[in-house]
Amino acid sequence: MKIGYLVHNLNDPAVARRCEMLVRGGASVTLAGFCRDDAVSPAIARYKPMNLGRAEDAAFLRRALSTLRTAVFHGPLARFFEQCDTICARNLEQLAIARAVVGDRPLVYECLDIHRSLVGSGPAARAIQMAEGRLLGRVDLLLTSSPAFVDNHFAETTLDAPVELVENKLLLRQSSVPEPTAHEPDLPVRIGWFGMLRCRRTLEFLSQLATGSGGRVEVLIAGKPSPAELPHLGEVVRATPGMTYHGTYRYEDLPELYGRCHLAWTVDWFEEGLNSSWLLPNRLYEPLAYGGVPIAMRDVEVGRWLAAHGAGLLVSSAGEAREKLLSLAVEDLSALQAAALRIDRSKLVAGDEDCRALVRTLAKVSHP
Secondary structure, three states: OEEEEEEOOOOOHHHHHHHHHHHHOOOEEEEEEEEOOOOOOHHHHOOOOEEEEEOOOOOHHHHHHHHHHHHHOOHHHHHHOOOOOEEEEEOHHHHHHHHHHOOOOOEEEEEOOOOHHHHOOOHHHHHHHHHHHHHHOOOOEEEEOOHHHHHHOHHHOOOOOOEEEOOOOEEOOOOOOOOOOOOOOOOOEEEEEEEEEOOHHHHHHHHHHHHHOOOOEEEEEEEEEOOOOOOOHHHHHHHOOOEEEEEOOOHHHHHHHHHOOOEEEOOOOOOOOOHHHHOOOHHHHHHHHOOOEEEEEOOOHHHHHHHHOOOOEEEOOHHHHHHHHHHOOHHHHHHHHHHHHOOOHHHOEEOHHHHHHHHHHHHHOOOO
């Protein structure tokens, strides 16, 4: 099976993981998309992608214009995808482009975020919602990572297609399940904030927490910060005692990074009450797979997932989070880690069979 995969950011690590899943599942991938860096990463370069141009973080209008231009002048992309059996578009902007080149082939929409404009009420939001409605009418399968996206958004749209839940589990690089490498329960309490770094409120909260803890709390940050949202990350880290920035990391670094921490920060206030409340992100599954304990708000999808599995440090507010984290004792950390380790590993990690199941699902998609 040949899958044409159209993405918003070629260098998004999640894109590389999805391509790997498809290849391990028995498909070939023809990859195209925009890039938010000067060059594609080695992990992506091996797929020989078509680079559709530079896209900027948080520059929605410019990205919309690039989307329109690519959709109108789509000849090169159509030829690039000519031999593909199915076209899969990752996010709404790419769905608009895919609609222009898919023809009579099945069209798969992979939605892992709901942009705030899709739930707004202003004129611009209504225009985008209208465009979404037209595009969804052509979709033959929706891939999404959280049931809350369906319940809170797609249930109210024109989507009339099957939905497949593909959670953001840790993708195994070998057939074995990773051994938990969580730090021994001791003090100071070490919190890791890893992945896509875009939440200013989180940075402020963790900085104030570490500063006011008297050495009881340390924070390790790793990942790629959004230049639009966190332009001063380095300055904040340098000014905060007990806070360290590791920089970007590779998938292979996760055991060592999570092994340095007791807890993992999963709270995302970036789009509070909307997308961030519905996500089931990588940073939920990854720490649990390595024996770490996620910190989450009770009333969001991450918190509900953790509550259903009897794990996690759940709080209802920033104030409660601060109070609990500053008062954690060694025995509390031990109990939290024990609860995390009781979760069935199959709920946290994906292996070869998951990859094959995804490709089988895509192979069954047909366009009426």
